Amino acid sequence: MPTEDRRAILRLTFGTAGVFGLGLLLDWPLAFIGAVFTALFLQAPAAMPVKVAAKLYVFAILLMFASWILFSLLAPYPVVFLGGVAVAIVLSFTWSIAGAGILPGVLALMAAMMIPNIIVQSEGLALVLVAWIPANLLIAGFASALSFAVFPAAPVAAGAKVEKPPPDFDPVRRLVRMSMVTVPFAMGFFFFGSSAILVLFFVALLSQQLAAMPAAGKKVAAGMLTANLLGAGIAMVFYEINVIAPSVVTAILLSVVLCVTLGTLSKSDHPLAPAAGSALTTVLVVYGGSIAPFSDEADVKSIVRVVQIGLAALIVIVAYTVVDEFLPERRSPVPSR
Numbered sequence: 001m002p003t004e005d006r007r008a009i010l011r012l013t014f015g016t017a018g019v020f021g022l023g024l025l026l027d028w029p030l031a032f033i034g035a036v037f038t039a040l041f042l043q044a045p046a047a048m049p050v051k052v053a054a055k056l057y058v059f060a061i062l063l064m065f066a067s068w069i070l071f072s073l074l075a076p077y078p079v080v081f082l083g084g085v086a087v088a089i090v091l092s093f094t095w096s097i098a099g100a101g102i103l104p105g106v107l108a109l110m111a112a113m114m115i116p117n118i119i120v121q122s123e124g125l126a127l128v129l130v131a132w133i134p135a136n137l138l139i140a141g142f143a144s145a146l147s148f149a150v151f152p153a154a155p156v157a158a159g160a161k162v163e164k165p166p167p168d169f170d171p172v173r174r175l176v177r178m179s180m181v182t183v184p185f186a187m188g189f190f191f192f193g194s195s196a197i198l199v200l201f202f203v204a205l206l207s208q209q210l211a212a213m214p215a216a217g218k219k220v221a222a223g224m225l226t227a228n229l230l231g232a233g234i235a236m237v238f239y240e241i242n243v244i245a246p247s248v249v250t251a252i253l254l255s256v257v258l259c260v261t262l263g264t265l266s267k268s269d270h271p272l273a274p275a276a277g278s279a280l281t282t283v284l285v286v287y288g289g290s291i292a293p294f295s296d297e298a299d300v301k302s303i304v305r306v307v308q309i310g311l312a313a314l315i316v317i318v319a320y321t322v323v324d325e326f327l328p329e330r331r332s333p334v335p336s337r
Contacts, residue, residue, distance in 0.1 A: 003154070004153065004154045005267040007151045007152070007153065007154075008042075008153075008263065008267065009259075009260060009263035009264055009267065010151045011042050011144075011147040011148060011150075011151045012039065012042045012043070012147075012259050012263045013256055013259035013260050013263060014147050014150060014151065015038045015039075015041075015042050015143045015144050015146070015147035016035050016038045016039045016042060016143075016255070016259050016280075016284075017035075017252065017255040017256045017258075017259050018038075018143055018147075019031065019034045019035045019038045019139060019140060019143045020032065020035040020251075020252070020255040020284065020288065021248075021251070021252035021255060023035065023288075024248050024251055024252065024291070025248060028132070028135075028136075029128060029129075029132040030129070030132045030133065030136055031136065031288070032284055032285065032287075032288025032289055033133065033136045033201065034135075034136030034137070034139045034140050034143075035140075035255075035284050035288060036205070036281050036284045036285060036288075037103070037136060037137050037140030037141075038139075038140040038143045038144055038147075039259075039277075039280055039281060039284065040102075040103060040140075040281070041140055041141065041143075041144035042144050042147055043277055045153060046148070046153050047144060047145050047148035047149075047153070048141060048144065048145070050145075053138075053141040053145070056103070056104065056107075056137065056141070057134055057137055057138050057141065059104065059107070060107050060133060060134035060137050061134045063107060063108065063111045064110075064111050064115060064129070064130040064131075064133055064134060065130055066111070067088070067111035067112065067115040067116070067130075068115055068119065068123075068126055068127060068130045070084065071084065071085075071115060071116040071119045072119055072123050072126075075119055075120065075123075081116070082187060082190060082191075084116075085112060085113065085116050085186055085187075085190065086183050086186070086187065088111070088112035088113075088116075089109065089112045089113065089179065089182055089183050089186060090175070090179050090183065091108075091112075092105060092108035092109045092111075092112050093105075093175055093178045093179060093182070094175055095108055096108065096208065097171050097174055097175055097178075098171075102208045102209070105208045106204050106205055106208045107133075107137075109182075109203075109204035109207060109208065110133060110200075110201060110204050112186075113186050113189075113200045113203070113204060114129065114133075114197050114200045114201060114204070115129060115130065116190075117189070117190065117197055117200055118197060120190075129197075170330050173327070173330055176327065177320075177323050177324070177327055178207065180319075180323050180327070181207065181316060181319040181320050181323055182203070182207050182316075184319075185203060185312075185315060185316060185319070186200075186203075196305075196308050198285055198286070198289040198305060198308070198309065199308050199309055199312045201285065202282070202285050202309050202312060202313070203312050203316055205281060205285075206224070206228075206312075206313060206316050206317075207316060209224070209278065210224065210316070210317070210320050223274055223275055224275075224278060224313070224317050225313070225314070225317055226272065226275045227274075227275035227276075227277075227278035227279045227282065228278065228279070228282050228309075228310065228313040228317075229310075230272065230275055230279040230282075231278065231279035231280070231281070231282025231283045231286065232282060232286060232306045232309065232310050234258065234279065234283045234287075235282065235283045235286035235287040235290070235306060236286075236306055238251075238254045238258070238283070238287045239287060239290050239291070241254060242254070242291060251291055254287075258280065258283055259280070262276045262277075262279055262280045262283075263276070263280075282309070285309065286305055286306055286309055289305060290305055
């Protein structure tokens with residue numbers, strides 16, 4: 001295995017397992033989300049610049065707080081409230097399509113779906129979410145920077161700039177495609193009064209991953225389903241191990257094994273290699289959320305959480321596939337220059 005690949009695996013393990021473990025030891029809210037953010041940062045070939053990380057942190061604070069204020073005001077008016085959620089989701093996708101990037105897009109969708117969902121339960125609890133989502137983002141940024149400092153990237157990988165032609169697609173059509181999948185899901189979620197915020201976080205993450213691809217297609221759908229099934233299976237095994245040996249040390253060791261195993265898989269030529277990154281985030285969400293729950297989900301068993309997230313993944317992926325069949329991507333009507 002090339003040296004840089006080994007360093008990448010060590011970085012992923014050091015940063016992601018470190019945040020996951022410290023979150024359990026210090027018991028800070030939503031620590032598993034911090035671990036997910038760290039894993040996303042560490043899948044990049046180089047450390048995120050400090051200025052970019054600072055801007056992202058400030059953006060997250062302002063976005064979450066604005067969402068909390070807006071939906072707290074709209075909460076007494078259910079129809080307007082749901083309309084506001086739908087508009088917020090569409091605006092999040094619009095901003096993402098404009099070139100914001102996957103992580104800012106995920107943050108925007110979290111503000112559009114997760115904050116309103118918690119506000120319905122408790123405005124005070126939602127304020128905790130508002131504070132700790134940016135805090136976990138900051139922790140993830142620091143952890144990823146430290147990981148790159150301890151296990152530096154090769155000079156070529158850190159400094160190389162590959163010029164890629166801008167993607168040629170119809171932005172309005174892509175916005176319609178993305179909205180047709182996510183908005184109905186969110187409306188159904190609120191309509192049935194579900195409080196499983198992990199599902200909303202997972203859907204926000206999955207929607208952005210699918211939206212970043214030029215088209216859903218059967219190949220992509222099969223790959224995403226494989227990744228989520230793999231992640232869900234690993235999460236269930238980990239949870240049962242934790243039941244047998246209920247200890248923070250067990251959870252930390254399992255997170256180390258997870259990062260090393262899936263990190264190695266992602267750098268291999270195995271057919272499942274492309275699914276490793278998505279599987280890692282799935283395990284962190286399902287397993288992390290099961291042993292460090294938030295809100296009123298403390299009594300939800302791991303198997304129920306796996307089923308919830310599995311169904312959400314199936315619905316979103318199948319919906320993207322159906323939309324791709326009847327409303328496929330097309331090039332921009334205006335020739336790119």
